[in-house]
Amino acid sequence: MKHSLSLAFVAATVIAGALPALPARAADMPGQAKRPSPSYYKAPELPPFDWSGFYLGANGGYGRGRTGWSDPAVGADSGNFRTRGALAGGQVGYNWQIGKAVVGVETDIDWANINGASAVGGVCATNGGGQCQTQQSWLGTTRARLGYAFDRFLPYITGGFAYGNAQAVQPNGTSSSTRTGWTAGGGVEYGINRNWSVKAEFLHIDLGTATFMGAASGTPTLSVPITDNIVRAGLNYHW
Numbered sequence: 001m002k003h004s005l006s007l008a009f010v011a012a013t014v015i016a017g018a019l020p021a022l023p024a025r026a027a028d029m030p031g032q033a034k035r036p037s038p039s040y041y042k043a044p045e046l047p048p049f050d051w052s053g054f055y056l057g058a059n060g061g062y063g064r065g066r067t068g069w070s071d072p073a074v075g076a077d078s079g080n081f082r083t084r085g086a087l088a089g090g091q092v093g094y095n096w097q098i099g100k101a102v103v104g105v106e107t108d109i110d111w112a113n114i115n116g117a118s119a120v121g122g123v124c125a126t127n128g129g130g131q132c133q134t135q136q137s138w139l140g141t142t143r144a145r146l147g148y149a150f151d152r153f154l155p156y157i158t159g160g161f162a163y164g165n166a167q168a169v170q171p172n173g174t175s176s177s178t179r180t181g182w183t184a185g186g187g188v189e190y191g192i193n194r195n196w197s198v199k200a201e202f203l204h205i206d207l208g209t210a211t212f213m214g215a216a217s218g219t220p221t222l223s224v225p226i227t228d229n230i231v232r233a234g235l236n237y238h239w
Contacts, residue, residue: 049152049191052097060088061232063114069132073217078124078132083116102147109140139164141183152191159184166210166226179207199234
């Protein structure tokens, strides 16, 4: 009996001494290994917007100008008066991007309904006593563009060659002259995606002075200067 009690005591002592080690061993088991923290998905960075390549688009806007009639043959001058009206058309161009700099060339042609006249009821001696009226039915430009790309935003300056017509409305009919001159201005373009962009720009256009046959003098001495300030928006497709 005493021998059995002794064996039972020894067995209990061994079991009690082994119990504290069980959690540590359990923690070391392969199935209970500590899992790493979850990693979060990081979207890949998009490449910088590239402005290089050909583009084709449409535009529309509004123009305001200044003109006047002068005919030294009759010693008459209408004084300056305003012209204004809408315009719409299209453009085509090409860009080269070098780092952040964008260099390009663009040509455009617009239908225009820009017109103005001397004061209503006023006497315009250069027109035989009637009202002096100037019209423009089309204009265009061929320009260089220089911009600095802020990824999808492209502010730019521009300048170059301008062309268009000038019309003098007289009692004996409307005379028309095709004019050339210069233009300068600036704008900003935004890339919606790789293929589409929108732009807004301002241009000052100077077509010099047109010369017409004067209704009052009967001589080709009627001088009509043509200048315009136009503001327009456009949409371009790039490829």
